[in-house]
Amino acid sequence: MKLKFALAVTALVSVVSSGAMAAGDPVRGKTLYATCGACHGVNGEGLEALNAPKLAGQEPWYLIRQLQNFKSGVRGTNPRDTYGMQMAPMAQTLVDDQAMEDVAAYIETLGG
Numbered sequence: 001m002k003l004k005f006a007l008a009v010t011a012l013v014s015v016v017s018s019g020a021m022a023a024g025d026p027v028r029g030k031t032l033y034a035t036c037g038a039c040h041g042v043n044g045e046g047l048e049a050l051n052a053p054k055l056a057g058q059e060p061w062y063l064i065r066q067l068q069n070f071k072s073g074v075r076g077t078n079p080r081d082t083y084g085m086q087m088a089p090m091a092q093t094l095v096d097d098q099a100m101e102d103v104a105a106y107i108e109t110l111g112g
């Protein structure tokens with residue numbers, strides 16, 4: 001009975017940890033964010049004049065997912081999606097998932 005419980009806990013922990021992203025590095029993310037700040041604001045506050053939404057306060061997993069969507073062309077490829085098309089090439093500058101996690105980790109430090 002005790003063993004069963006231990007196994008269940010182990011299984012649960014591995015499900016939770018595999019679902020979570022590997023930790024991003026906010027220090028590397030800060031360097032990557034230098035480009036982003038031009039549109040999204042240095043504090044991630046967003047800039048309505050450029051239609052660049054606020055990123056500060058957004059969940060890292062959501063940011064990463066959107067960056068993946070832009071990079072893979074799920075978002076920002078329809079010619080009528082003017083603003084999405086401005087963002088899509090920016091996501092291409094993030095070479096891999098680690099870079100996305102790093103930039104999201106930095107954005108998380110900006111608060112909300």
Ligand code: HEC
Binds near residue numbers: 053063
């Ligand atoms: C040229 C200006 C510009 C730059 C530079 C830029 N973005 Fe964007 N970004 C936008 C615009 C405009 C949108 C809104 C797209 C839309 O309406 O679908 C956006 C959307 C996003 C979104 C989706 C937000 C949401 O709520 O769905 C994320 C995440 C994002 N940008 C992150 C970044 C990161 C990280 C960088 C730096 C690598 C970056 N952006 C650089 C203009 C820019």
